[in-house]
Amino acid sequence: MPDAKHKITVQAKVAFIPDQSDSESNRYAFAYTITVTNTGTVAARLISRHWIITDSDSQVQEVRGDGVVGEQPLLNPDEAFQYTSGAIIATPVGTMRGTYHMLAEDGTKFDAQIPEFTLAMPRMLH
Numbered sequence: 001m002p003d004a005k006h007k008i009t010v011q012a013k014v015a016f017i018p019d020q021s022d023s024e025s026n027r028y029a030f031a032y033t034i035t036v037t038n039t040g041t042v043a044a045r046l047i048s049r050h051w052i053i054t055d056s057d058s059q060v061q062e063v064r065g066d067g068v069v070g071e072q073p074l075l076n077p078d079e080a081f082q083y084t085s086g087a088i089i090a091t092p093v094g095t096m097r098g099t100y101h102m103l104a105e106d107g108t109k110f111d112a113q114i115p116e117f118t119l120a121m122p123r124m125l126h
Helices: none
Strands: 008-016 028-038 044-055 060-066 080-089 093-104 109-120
Touching: 008 093, 028 093, 028 109, 044 080, 044 109, 080 093
Parallel strands: 008 109
Antiparallel strands: 008 028, 028 080, 044 060, 044 093, 093 109
8 A cells, every 4th residue: 555655546538439339349439638637746657557457248458558648657755747648448337547657756656546546438328
């Protein structure tokens, strides 16, 4: 568990992308905007990410990689970094959660939890 010096807060906003989705092909596309805020007292760099994406059929995709959107942002205390990316799942509803691996300027390595959020197609009117 990270201490007060090493604390990262993660918030997510999700949008369904109808023009990149096709329900007949079981393809549901979502954009998510993530805000990563350093709420600790030591600057820290986002080194890598690990996402766990689960659809409503319990199919899991794990995504690992360096940084986010091609960057490894350094966040000073009270500084935020925001980016938008996307995910495609096979059902109209799913979830995403994960961790960011961080490296603080004092040499401490820690994981910032990404709280689970929901990917959901808005209700369609017929």
